[in-house]
Amino acid sequence: MKIAVVGTGYVGLVTGTCFAETGNQVTCVDINAEKVQQMQAGKIPIYEPGLDDLFQRNTQEGRLHFTTSLKEGIDGAKVIFLALPTPPGADGSADLKYILQVANDLGPILSDYTVIIDKSTVPVGTSDKVRAAIAKNATVEFDVVSNPEFLREGVAVEDFMKPDRVVIGTQSDRAKDLMSRLYAPLVRQGNPIIFMDERSAELTKYAANAFLATKITFMNEIANLCELVGANVDEVRKGIGTDSRIGKRFLFAGIGYGGSCFPKDVQALAKTSAENDYEFKILDSVMQVNESQKTKLIPHLAKHFKGDLAGKKIAMWGLAFKPYTDDIREAPSLYNIDALLELGATVSAYDPEAMEHVKQLMGDKITFTKTPYEALEGADALLIVTEWPQFRTPDFDRMDSLLKNKVIFDGRNLYELNQMQELGYTYYSIGRQTIH
Numbered sequence: 001m002k003i004a005v006v007g008t009g010y011v012g013l014v015t016g017t018c019f020a021e022t023g024n025q026v027t028c029v030d031i032n033a034e035k036v037q038q039m040q041a042g043k044i045p046i047y048e049p050g051l052d053d054l055f056q057r058n059t060q061e062g063r064l065h066f067t068t069s070l071k072e073g074i075d076g077a078k079v080i081f082l083a084l085p086t087p088p089g090a091d092g093s094a095d096l097k098y099i100l101q102v103a104n105d106l107g108p109i110l111s112d113y114t115v116i117i118d119k120s121t122v123p124v125g126t127s128d129k130v131r132a133a134i135a136k137n138a139t140v141e142f143d144v145v146s147n148p149e150f151l152r153e154g155v156a157v158e159d160f161m162k163p164d165r166v167v168i169g170t171q172s173d174r175a176k177d178l179m180s181r182l183y184a185p186l187v188r189q190g191n192p193i194i195f196m197d198e199r200s201a202e203l204t205k206y207a208a209n210a211f212l213a214t215k216i217t218f219m220n221e222i223a224n225l226c227e228l229v230g231a232n233v234d235e236v237r238k239g240i241g242t243d244s245r246i247g248k249r250f251l252f253a254g255i256g257y258g259g260s261c262f263p264k265d266v267q268a269l270a271k272t273s274a275e276n277d278y279e280f281k282i283l284d285s286v287m288q289v290n291e292s293q294k295t296k297l298i299p300h301l302a303k304h305f306k307g308d309l310a311g312k313k314i315a316m317w318g319l320a321f322k323p324y325t326d327d328i329r330e331a332p333s334l335y336n337i338d339a340l341l342e343l344g345a346t347v348s349a350y351d352p353e354a355m356e357h358v359k360q361l362m363g364d365k366i367t368f369t370k371t372p373y374e375a376l377e378g379a380d381a382l383l384i385v386t387e388w389p390q391f392r393t394p395d396f397d398r399m400d401s402l403l404k405n406k407v408i409f410d411g412r413n414l415y416e417l418n419q420m421q422e423l424g425y426t427y428y429s430i431g432r433q434t435i436h
């Protein structure tokens with residue numbers, strides 16, 4: 001099938017590449033000419049494990065193409081995916097200007113029946129707006145379908161190629177048939193395509209993200225309580241996660257959720273609720289708790305150094321909002337850096353993938369090192385922000401020789417308490433007792 005994908009951010013690029021991998025002819029369209037040139041030259045603009053191999057194979061075998069021209073990109077396409085940004089507007093609601101602009105542009109250039117698919121995360125009712133914007137100038141029949149994306153950065157290819165489910169919002173049999181054929185190779189593992197109306201599909205996406213953000217936040221609050229009552233959140237997690245009604249995943253307490261999606265989508269769902277005169281109280285609490293959770297270790301740090309962090313050098317391990325990505329959008333690291341600098345500390349940071357992005361944002365406000373150990377040289381303490389696997393089993397002897405003090409503030413609970421006790425560290429973590 002011939003497919004067009006408009007927008008080559010995370011979702012567009014993964015969608016385009018994976019559908020090329022299942023044998024389709026895919027053209028990706030982006031207004032960013034530099035990015036398009038880069039992709040035409042065989043360079044992929046994001047770091048995502050496994051994506052580069054698929055990208056190279058499909059471009060070299062002639063199934064994956066790039067252009068800045070919408071008209072050229074959709075020529076002959078039976079389906080057009082819109083994978084455009086939906087950033088928060090000034091009031092917290094999702095800004096639809098990118099989607100509606102492209103919908104306006106599509107109307108006059110559609111030349112045959114086409115299915116236009118919203119892959120972006122969009123508020124309830126957007127498919128009606130997209131339909132109306134296209135219809136203004138369209139001369140052919142078309143359908144608008146909501147097909148939210150559930151991939152996670154870092155494991156995006158796996159999530160896309162073996163989805164738990166595919167949600168498709170449409171009431172058109174013609175669109176259903178096309179979508180079923182397109183997704184058949186991906187759902188052959190037995191995981192379902194769930195058809196529903198457009199509004200339910202749109203809300204499903206926000207409900208999923210808000211539920212997961214709430215699940216994490218609930219565990220962060222349990223962790224805060226654990227610290228006060230002398231319990232261990234990791235034991236509590238195992239204790240409840242084994243209940244199949246609760247499930248083991250997304251129960252890891254830490255220094256808050258970040259990324260380009262949970263924060264913006266929780267906020268947008270709260271906004272949709274407010275617009276419909278409904279006060280979604282849980283969401284307000286989730287946002288509030290997450291905000292303070294991100295810098296939860298800073299007061300411990302300040303207290304440890306007797307309220308005076310001025311001139312203290314803090315080593316930071318991890319900058320990306322989570323491992324296996326270079327994405328720093330809403331990353332807890334940024335909030336911690338700001339808080340530390342505000343208190344007069346200096347920061348030397350290491351991250352395997354995300355340092356370049358932080359450098360662009362912060363310039364020389366902090367220092368960046370080539371290895372995690374170099375960040376420790378002469379540091380007064382280590383603050384762990386992202387759970388990259390290489391931080392899990394470090395050379396503690398080498399760490400001892402580099403750190404000024406044997407003290408670790410761990411926002412991701414990487415180490416066992418008894419191990420830290422045996423090694424003689426002062427060890428602060430989340431939802432567990434402090435080791436002195």
Ligand SMILES: NC(=O)C1=CN([C@@H]2O[C@H](COP(=O)(O)OP(=O)(O)OC[C@H]3O[C@@H](n4cnc5c(N)ncnc54)[C@H](O)[C@@H]3O)[C@@H](O)[C@H]2O)C=CC1
Pocket residue numbers: 006007008009010011012029030031032035083084085086098101102119120121122149150151152153260261
């Ligand atoms: N990043 C993620 O992990 C996930 C994102 N989503 C949702 O998918 C949507 C897209 O997200 P990302 O891929 O992260 O976006 P992004 O912001 O990384 O990339 C969007 C791309 O669209 C391009 N673009 C903007 N206007 C354009 C136009 N008029 N024509 C062609 N291209 C245009 C930009 O140049 C950019 O390359 C958002 O609604 C997001 O909430 C959904 C699931 C996962």
Ligand SMILES: O=C(O)[C@H]1O[C@H](OP(=O)(O)OP(=O)(O)OC[C@H]2O[C@@H](n3ccc(=O)[nH]c3=O)[C@H](O)[C@@H]2O)[C@H](O)[C@@H](O)[C@@H]1O
Pocket residue numbers: 121149150151152153154209212216249250251252253254255256257258259260261262321322
């Ligand atoms: O809509 C989206 O864009 C995507 O948002 C999330 O994916 P992503 O933001 O890539 O990352 P997650 O793995 O969900 O992690 C989000 C944040 O939650 C934190 N987290 C996650 C799990 C956990 O147990 N504890 C925890 O603190 C992570 O550290 C990270 O900061 C969802 O998991 C995807 O299903 C969804 O498609």
